[in-house]
Amino acid sequence: MATQTDTDATHILEADHRKVEDLFGQYEKASGIERKRSIAEKICNELKIHTMIEEEIFYPALEGKIEESLLKEAYVEHDGAKVLVNDIAAGSPDEEFYDAKVLVLKEQIEHHVREEEKMQGNMFQQARASDVDLDALGEQLLARKKELKAQAETSGLPPAKVATL
Template sequence: MANQTDFDATHILASDHRKVEDLFSKFEKASGAERKADIANQICNELKIHTIIEEEIFYPALEGKVEESLLKEAYVEHDGAKLLVNEIAEGSPDEEFYDAKVTVLKEQIEHHVKEEEKQHENMFQQARAADVDLEDLGRRMLAKKEELQSLAQKQGLPRAEMHTVN
């Protein structure tokens, strides 16, 4: 998680990206079905929480302030990832395509992160240049994130909901 004194929404999201990248790395090095399942479930929970705070708070605040195509692609990319997140979360490391699904999810997330924070004129750069209160967004995102993390610990998170896929 981002430093608690840093409420910049883009920094919070970038911190989430680093955490998930680290989890994917751990998954690749893991052996044993139980260990892989544990790491994969952490990845799925992190991505569920991340997509919720982006879709409910961050992306709506950027509408009309960043390139519309970037936002639309982000929603579609999320839904592609959510399909795999749900498959992985409901699956087992014993299944034939389990590791392949985690690998493809990793590749999708790497592409998504590139568009949000690494390529020229990315979403985060555009958000910083626009009239968006990133501190207020960050506070709201952290509050929602804490709520979802608590839910995940108490009863688990529901399936990831699609927005662009029927």
């Protein structure tokens, strides 16, 4: 798990995964439109930031270092999630399919997390076995994450952009 001084890129991304898992748990227990809206907004922002730092920094650093199929699948999985993130962010918890969309997004993210960190031969294991400097990469991830969090708090994040669809 990432700590304040832990700059290993895989630990930072794992900490993001745990945070989003916790938010999905909060959403499932929540009642009331405003509470659900607030948690869903947090989920969407966390996922926008996470996919951006992975796609801008982490995945490009792994090209040629890990199985290409893992990277390609990760980009496609991100795009599927981004479609739902944008739909959820533009919607409201009082809409008929809103809760179902949040649930499907949760299931998509759980699948993606399994492939990045839990299955045998996963992306993070392969990254750790490569010659990529995960601490230097982690510092880049943290710096970009800080910028995006500030943007989210001030002007807001734009809709997530798909890359493969």
